[in-house]
Amino acid sequence: MQVIADLKSYLLDSKAYFGIAEVLNPLREIDKLIKRKLRCYIWQQWGRSGYRKLRRLGVDRWTA
Structure with missing residues (x-):
């Protein structure tokens, strides 16, 4: 997936930059945001049939 490849290079650069300063809490928040956005991206790819696929x-039924 092109989205993940682009994101990977960006995140590795960010980790190298912020890793020096040892600020973990903002990195955790960014990680949560990225995971949520990737889930939304996958749902958009699945379209209306996402529930059936799950x-x-x-x-x-409740979790889907």
């Missing part, structure tokens, strides 16, 4: 993968 059910086929074995996710229970």
Whole structure:
């Protein structure tokens, strides 16, 4: 996936930059944001059939 490849290079640069300063709390917040945005991206790729795909993968009804 091109999105992940682009994101990977950006995040490695950011980690190298912020790793020197040892600021972990903002990095955790950025990590949460990125994970949420990637989940949204995957849902957009799946479209309206996302619920059915999750059910086929074995996710229970409430969680899906």
